[in-house]
Amino acid sequence: MFDAGRPPAPLMSNPRADRVKETAKLAGRPARLKTGRFLAEGPQAVREALAAHHSATGAGRPGVVLEVFATPACLERLPELAELAHGLPLRLATDEVLAAMADTVTPQGIVAVCRILSPTLQDILALRPKLLAVMCEVRDPGNAGTILRAADSAGADAVVLTAASVDIHNPKAVRSTAGSLFHLPVVSGVEFEELAAALHDAGITILAADGYGDQNLDELQDASALRRLSPDSVTGAGETAGRNSAPRLEDPSAWLFGNEAQGLSAAQLDASDHRVAVPVYGEAESLNVGTAATVCLYASARAQNR
Known part of the structure; x- marks a missing residue:
């Protein structure tokens, strides 16, 4: 000693x-x-x-x-x-x-x-979270650490890793979190079907980060800002968003971030309430999953905290 x-x-x-x-x-x-x-x-x-x-x-x-x-x-x-x-x-x-x-x-x-602390999904949902980051078969320790740091910085309530994702307690993953691993609950090894059902039962909107999504993140942020500045000017602003209407970033949400090579699976996309694309204005083919997660989580955090 x-x-x-x-x-x-x-x-x-x-x-x-x-x-x-x-x-x-x-x-x-x-x-x-x-x-x-x-x-x-x-x-x-x-x-x-x-x-x-x-x-x-x-x-x-x-x-x-x-x-x-x-x-x-x-x-x-x-x-x-x-x-x-x-x-x-x-x-x-x-x-x-x-x-x-x-x-x-x-x-x-x-x-x-x-x-190793092992909170359950039920433990997290009992706290009525507003913002969750979900890694769906994310396997690179650096990407997992980046997403966890982004979730921490955006004030997310917890991070969930589905089965077949990287072990977040891998030394490389721990280093890449730069200490954020110790700031918020992390639930590992959850089967996706169980997760999706639990999120829907809890009334949490599932947003899939998908480059081919029919919802544009910039437009969702604009709509959120307009509701905040002039609630009466937006039709349906007081209603809960459904699959046939645009999601509201200020509502309790869980963002899905997919595997580095394949992205989100068809089953994961089907289980989501909305598929949201981060617009790319330059020549890049797509965004790294860690970068996309940062943009998406901050969009929700800004809407929820203004």
């Missing part, structure tokens, strides 16, 4: 020690599934994990962080990390030990072992 007011515990210096090997195994999915733990690497991710830990324990919920490993140089450079880790096992280790634990080639001097 490391305590700024006491002599530090012996420096971990053997990169082949059993404890180091067990921690390193969390980079693999089998160990994460078996232990319910994952790794957060680097100062930014660990800082957000520790902040989430204290927020959870302060509210009487289980903590997020189980233990932290750091080099003396990292803690000298960033002493606030040692302060945030107060009350948790914080062990000093050499650069070689951190390199053996971490997934990155050049770790940044600190790694946290975190608990």
Whole structure:
């Protein structure tokens, strides 16, 4: 244990020690599934994990962080990390030990072992969410991280990953979230049919981000702005949107974002209430799924928060 007011515990210096090997195994999915733990690497991710830990324990919920490993140089450079880790096992280790634990080639001097939190879809829907981001078989860790960061920035209530999507606790995915993984609930492994039925039962409009959609996102934003400025001037402004009318971005919504190569499947498109296209004004064939997700989520966030 490391305590700024006491002599530090012996420096971990053997990169082949059993404890180091067990921690390193969390980079693999089998160990994460078996232990319910994952790794957060680097100062930014660990800082957000520790902040989430204290927020959870302060509210009487289980903590997020189980233990932290750091080099003396990292803690000298960033002493606030040692302060945030107060009350948790914080062990000093050499650069070689951190390199053996971490997934990155050049770790940044600190790694946290975190608990995988597993909220259910029912847990999320019970909170009456206004905005959800749904990844439908998104498999690239970088894209998944970008979508999760966009959802966090847009104030979404939760992120849902359907079955066959990337493991969001994969070290590459965790890094790509830049700490946003610790800011909002994430539900993984949901079967799409179950998800669609639950969303419809909850009265949440399902919007499919589809380059060939018949709804234009710019026009939906214009209509939302007009309703906000002059509600009486828009026919049907007080009515709930259905499949035969344009969706209202201010209504509770779940955005579907599809697989990088195939996009959304026919079944996923059929289950959606509306297919919405982000207009492309230049020569690009299409938008990357992470970029499209950012645009769509912010459009809903702007409508819902004005």
